[in-house]
Amino acid sequence: MKPFRGRVSGALAHGSQAVSLSLFWFLLFSASWPSVELWLPADLFLRMDPLAAVLAPLAGRQWIAALVPGVVILAFSFVAGRFFCGWLCPFGASLTFARRLLRAKPAAAQNGEKGIFSGGPERGIRNVKFFALAVMLGAAALGVNDFYWGSPIPLITRFYALLAHPLLLLLSNLGLTWGQPFFAALDMQALQYLDLPARRFDGLYFLLAFFGLLFFLERRHPRFWCRCLCPAGALLGLASRRPLFRRRVSGCIQCSRCARLCPMEAINPRAMRTRHDECLVCRACADVCPARAITFSPWGRVSRDVAENAPARPERAAAPDIPYSRESGPGHLPPLPSRRAFLGAAGLGLLLAGAQYSGARSLLNADNRQISPACVRPPGAVPEPAFLALCLRCGECMKICPSNALQPAWLTAGPEGLFSPVLTPRRGPCLPDCNACGRVCPTHAIRALPLEEKRWARVGTALVRQNACLAWARGRACVVCQEVCPYGAVRLRKMEGLAVPAPVVNDSRCYGCGYCERHCPVSVSAIVVEPLNALRPAKASHRLAARAAGMDYSPPDSHGGKEPDFGRKDLPEGSLPPGFSE
Numbered sequence: 001m002k003p004f005r006g007r008v009s010g011a012l013a014h015g016s017q018a019v020s021l022s023l024f025w026f027l028l029f030s031a032s033w034p035s036v037e038l039w040l041p042a043d044l045f046l047r048m049d050p051l052a053a054v055l056a057p058l059a060g061r062q063w064i065a066a067l068v069p070g071v072v073i074l075a076f077s078f079v080a081g082r083f084f085c086g087w088l089c090p091f092g093a094s095l096t097f098a099r100r101l102l103r104a105k106p107a108a109a110q111n112g113e114k115g116i117f118s119g120g121p122e123r124g125i126r127n128v129k130f131f132a133l134a135v136m137l138g139a140a141a142l143g144v145n146d147f148y149w150g151s152p153i154p155l156i157t158r159f160y161a162l163l164a165h166p167l168l169l170l171l172s173n174l175g176l177t178w179g180q181p182f183f184a185a186l187d188m189q190a191l192q193y194l195d196l197p198a199r200r201f202d203g204l205y206f207l208l209a210f211f212g213l214l215f216f217l218e219r220r221h222p223r224f225w226c227r228c229l230c231p232a233g234a235l236l237g238l239a240s241r242r243p244l245f246r247r248r249v250s251g252c253i254q255c256s257r258c259a260r261l262c263p264m265e266a267i268n269p270r271a272m273r274t275r276h277d278e279c280l281v282c283r284a285c286a287d288v289c290p291a292r293a294i295t296f297s298p299w300g301r302v303s304r305d306v307a308e309n310a311p312a313r314p315e316r317a318a319a320p321d322i323p324y325s326r327e328s329g330p331g332h333l334p335p336l337p338s339r340r341a342f343l344g345a346a347g348l349g350l351l352l353a354g355a356q357y358s359g360a361r362s363l364l365n366a367d368n369r370q371i372s373p374a375c376v377r378p379p380g381a382v383p384e385p386a387f388l389a390l391c392l393r394c395g396e397c398m399k400i401c402p403s404n405a406l407q408p409a410w411l412t413a414g415p416e417g418l419f420s421p422v423l424t425p426r427r428g429p430c431l432p433d434c435n436a437c438g439r440v441c442p443t444h445a446i447r448a449l450p451l452e453e454k455r456w457a458r459v460g461t462a463l464v465r466q467n468a469c470l471a472w473a474r475g476r477a478c479v480v481c482q483e484v485c486p487y488g489a490v491r492l493r494k495m496e497g498l499a500v501p502a503p504v505v506n507d508s509r510c511y512g513c514g515y516c517e518r519h520c521p522v523s524v525s526a527i528v529v530e531p532l533n534a535l536r537p538a539k540a541s542h543r544l545a546a547r548a549a550g551m552d553y554s555p556p557d558s559h560g561g562k563e564p565d566f567g568r569k570d571l572p573e574g575s576l577p578p579g580f581s582e
Contacts, residue, residue, distance in 0.1 A: 013087055013282045014096075021093035028160055033402040033436040043442040045090055046394055049153035050074040051136075051232035056443050059140040059147075059389040066442045074239055081243035082236045085226055086280030091152040092226055094159075095218050102219045126227060129234040130337050131345040136231055138349020144356055144364065144416065145389045146349070150231040154394035158419070161399035162408065163207045166199040173198070200427070201398060203408045203419065223263050227278070237277035244298045247274045247285065251293040258285035258294060277336075361414040363388060373530040374412040376423040376512065379430060379457035380438045380447040382538050390445035393419035397437035397446060403428030405514065406437065421446075423459055425514020425529050430459065432486055432513065449542065456546040460512030461532040462489065462505050469526040471502040478503075481516035481527050490516055490527075507533065508552055 024045050031042035043066075046052070053070025057063055073084050085092055136147040148154055173196050176183075183192040217224040226233050247267075259267040262285055266278035286294040337345070357364050363371060363384050371384060378397060381387050398406040398421055405428035406421045413420055421437070423430060432455055438448040449457060462481075466472035471492075477500040482490045489510035492501035505527075512534065516527045535545045 013280075013284075016087040017093040017096060020088045021090050021097065024090040024093075024156075025160070028157065028396070028399070029165065031396065031400045031436075031440055033400060033431075033434050042400075043396060043440050044069075045153050046157060046392065046396065046442040048073055048084075048088070049151055049232065049392075050077075050084070051133075051147055051151045051235055052154065052392055052443070054235065055136060055140040055147040055151075056145075056390060056392070058137075059143050059145045060386060060443070061143060061389075064390075064443055066444070074236065077236045077239040077243065079243055080245045081240040081276055081279055081281050082233065083281045084236060085230075085233055086282040089152060091156040091230075092223070092280075094156055095214070095223065095225060098215045099218050099222055102215065127337050128228050129230050129237075130342065132229065133231040133234040134337075134342050134345030135349035135352065138346035138351075139353040139356075140349075141346075142350060142353035142357070143385070143389050144353035145391065146352065146416075147231070148391070148393040148419065150229065151392060152225075152230055152232050154392040158393065158395040159207055159211050161395040162201045163204055163211075165399060166201060166204075169196050169199055172196050197404075199399075199404055201395075201404075201407060203410065223280075226280070227264055240277050240279075243276055245281075245296065246276050246298075247279055247281075248295050248297060249293055250295070251291055253291045253293070255290060257288045257290070261285065261288050356416045359415060361411070363414045363417060371531050372412045372414075373528075374422065375409065375417070376425075376460045376529055376531045377534070377536065378406055378421055378423060378437045378446050379454055379459050380435070380449045380542075381459075381536055382445060382447065383536050386538060387445050387536075388413075388416055388420065390443040391420045392443060392445075395419075395421075396440045397421050400436045400440050401428070402434055402436065403431055405430055423512075423514065423529070425517040426525060427518075429514040429518045430512075432511075453542050455511075456535070456542040456551070458511050458533065458535040458542075458546060458549075458551065459531070460529045460534050461507045461510045462512065462514075462516050462527050462529050463532070464503055464505060465526050465528060466502075468522055468524060469503065470522065471498065471500050472526075475499045477501070478521065480519050480521055484515040484519045486513065486515060487511050503527065508550055 023040075027038070027040060027042050027044055030038065041047070047066050048069045049067075050070045050073050053064075053067040053074065056067060073088075077084065132150055136150065139146040176191065176194055176196070180192060183189075214225055221227075259265075263282065264278045264280055266275045266280075267273070267285060281296060283296060286296065356362055361372075363375070365385060377384075377387065378401075382390065393408070395408065398408065405423050405425060407424045407427065408419045409417050409422040411418075412422060433451065435449055435451050435454040438446045438454070441448070464472065470476040470478040475498060479492060481503050482492055487509050489506050490503050491506065493504050495502050512529045512531075514529045517525045517529050520527050533549065535542055535549065537545050
């Protein structure tokens with residue numbers, strides 16, 4: 001096999017990034033309800049995250065078969081180095097795309113300036129990713145999930161699902177509005193009356209600030225995230241210290257072009273040595289080598305001889321002012337953290353996990369007495385401690401939820417539950433005929449339940465706030481909650497001292513779907529869903545658990561073509577619609 005040389009090699013890496021990012025976009029944006037069967041799973045890239053593949057089973061204390069692709073990528077890094085970062089990672093591809101879109105300046109070493117990675121105490125920033133990895137490993141050893149802060153695929157999925165997708169829908173609706181005269185003139189009724197449902201999520205300011213900072217740094221310092229912050233890159237780097245397939249040099253003329261143009265600054269100025277744990281196998285160095293002295297292959301040896309047919313001296317570019325010392329390892333980069341420093345960082349992760357367990361609002365040992373009333377989890381969610389350990393906070397379940405009911409949590413789920421999904425019925429109810437969230441969860445924090453089983457996965461119980469209810473507090477007739485309840489759990493009863501019948505919830509029939517809360521006409525809903533009596537077995541059948549708990553509701557029939565009848569009667573002739581009173 002003859003190794004690739006010249007511009008073709010770099011074009012392959014950029015082409016692979018473009019294909020990978022396009023496939024990532026396609027799988028993410030095509031994941032919708034009703035489901036469309038694709039030839040690849042919608043959560044394919046989440047399964048490929050090597051950091052999640054290692055730490056999610058460690059924190060959750062269980063083997064997760066869906067994450068095997070991430071384990072395979074980690075194992076293959078021993079052979080091919082950090083190929084995933086340079087060829088497949090949609091996070092890295094997004095940064096490359098943003099850098100080109102922003103017309104980023106060349107790296108400091110590329111234009112001869114002295115950059116923060118070239119020398120001095122600032123170069124220690126490169127080791128932040130290793131310390132972050134150690135902290136996350138220590139926390140995961142105690143069953144605490146902190147790796148969602150740095151796991152690259154869940155991070156970029158969260159960016160596109162919760163920020164880019166709603167903005168894209170907003171722009172599309174604006175375009176449809178502005179194009180109405182044009183569509184009417186051409187009699188394009190399909191576009192003239194098309195209205196895309198808006199999506200709204202909490203926490204967008206955080207996402208905007210976080211990724212805005214990353215894109216700003218990317219403009220000034222290419223691959224800043226990959227070089228300094230990415231713990232998955234650190235994990236792959238530790239596996240790529242001496243890969244079989246790696247950069248080899250023979251006949252170098254010592255022009256230092258490769259060192260100046262390396263996006264990771266993984267090559268020392270002498271151009272003879274490479275930090276393989278930093279090399280992305282992007283072949284950019286082979287593209288610019290005037291002597292064709294660089295190859296990427298599993299064989300060959302490094303030669304320190306200068307090529308006899310080296311080009312004339314005028315073609316040599318001035319080498320950048322990059323200090324080199326033997327203490328800095330094979331290249332000009334800082335050495336890897338010592339074992340003492342790495343263990344100290346892991347100890348910090350253990351301390352952080354202990355503090356999270358001991359927090360007053362911690363849900364790591366939660367039962368129903370500790371869970372916040374606003375912490376209603378999606379149907380099929382495993383028990384809270386396991387849910388927090390397994391959930392990647394990727395936002396895939398929130399993106400696919402057809403009613404926009406799933407929202408990222410803030411402190412309602414405790415500090416360790418940031419960005420995890422919670423059901424917010426005021427934004428939308430949980431549809432009885434939808435089980436999409438479980439289908440796209442790669443770690444089974446939300447179980448992939450069949451539809452017949454999902455309808456028994458009770459998420460909570462609706463409670464009437466009598467001081468806000470029109471019937472209870474104001475004596476005004478209102479039947480909205482009874483009319484919209486698909487399980488017949490809300491009934492109107494004549495109560496002593498009240499002029500009109502008032503709503504009462506039968507908790508043995510209530511699923512917690514939130515239809516009543518979503519449609520309550522009071523500005524601050526008078527009926528709310530709380531996680532009371534939620535059914536969240538880890539592996540057992542929800543149907544059996546519901547029957548053991550005394551639930552007697554009959555789930556709606558989605559295949560009969562008719563709305564289920566739970567004993568409701570038509571309104572008398574001349575009466576007002578639901579929610580109105582005389």
